């Protein structure tokens with residue numbers, strides 16, 4: 001049984017992992033780096049050069065897990081690709097959007113080999129995906145009931161975003177579980193993960209929040225009230241609020257909160273979102289009845305009724321007082337709607353930028369989040385820096401499990417080995433040290449990028 005971490009560094013980047021057992025070769029996830037461009041945006045597939053992969057399994061449709069799938073499918077034309085139906089629906093929207101982003105980057109950054117794949121190649125790739133149900137065993141040949149039972153896999157609901165899953169693999173008489181991105185708590189829309197509770201030999205676990213303790217006295221309810229109060233205070237100053245969000249997950253969770261604010265007669269306001277967010281929200285709405293979620297009858301696009309902005313209309317859209325702009329990208333990458341709009345708000349004290357999720361510390365979102373009033377901030381290297389005057393506030397609505405709940409889960413299932421992935425070095429190191437202390441009979445490993453290991 002073999003494992004290779006195919007990311008380029010110990011980080012949350014282009015997530016991808018090689019797994020070999022029972023004579024089958026798999027790749028788990030196939031992401032694009034959210035910050036890097038060019039070759040560095042791809043996973044490092046060099047260690048598997050010349051190998052024929054039997055199957056590619058995708059946990060969910062975030063860029064850092066599915067973003068380079070058409071490229072891998074081109075290199076591995078015989079590999080079958082598996083994911084949940086919701087992931088495929090959202091993933092196809094994401095890949096087509098990514099083609100547009102890369103086409104723009106080709107001009108802006110002079111990357112002549114961009115886009116890495118086109119619309120037609122994406123469509124051909126998408127048509128070949130095998131769609132899986134939760135909690136059903138499949139084999140790499142695509143059959144539900146194993147005819148070549150050397151290796152089977154099952155998708156389990158990870159409670160992170162719509163369609164997200166952890167993957168349970170069985171081979172050589174052992175059980176391996178890859179969490180993907182997981183949340184063990186309910187969010188406003190998504191319900192908490194349902195994961196296997198015993199009989200796992202090897203646990204491959206994400207560590208996103210490993211370097212941040214759960215804030216004392218935190219509850220989702222009180223955090224929602226704080227957010228409502230911050231929006232209200234912005235409106236009282238005569239300003240508007242920008243909430244940078246990921247198109248998948250955070251947009252829909254924010255909508256759930258806006259709906260609650262209105263239902264509880266706390267606050268009612270017009271909302272603006274981007275085109276990709278609106279398309280992904282439509283998938284949440286279409287699948288509202290089939291998915292495990294809160295408010296199963298809530299139709300977000302209809303009941304929150306947002307105005308939809310795009311790359312053109314954002315330029316003619318003034319920052320209107322009393323409005324909330326929930327725009328992607330969540331990290332405020334240059335040229336995205338949230339970045340363009342933020343530059344309009346930064347110098348005006350009435351307005352607010354409210355952060356509700358993860359932003360890499362070096363991204364424009366991360367820089368702005370830790371800046372103080374009066375600081376000079378540069379949100380786009382192509383534009384002049386600005387003096388920060390608007391109100392900045394951070395809220396905790398993570399779609400990822402707290403480090404405490406990850407440790408509790410690992411302790412409950414009691415694996416013989418744990419591999420720690422999907423975390424920045426301090427996060428992974430905290431988790432490694434804590435798990436080694438709490439589970440003395442367990443081998444806790446941080447798999448070095450590109451190095452083959454025997455499981």
Ligand SMILES: [Zn+2]
Nearest residue numbers: 060062160181
């Ligand atoms: Zn994710």
Ligand SMILES: [Zn+2]
Nearest residue numbers: 062064065181
């Ligand atoms: Zn991720």
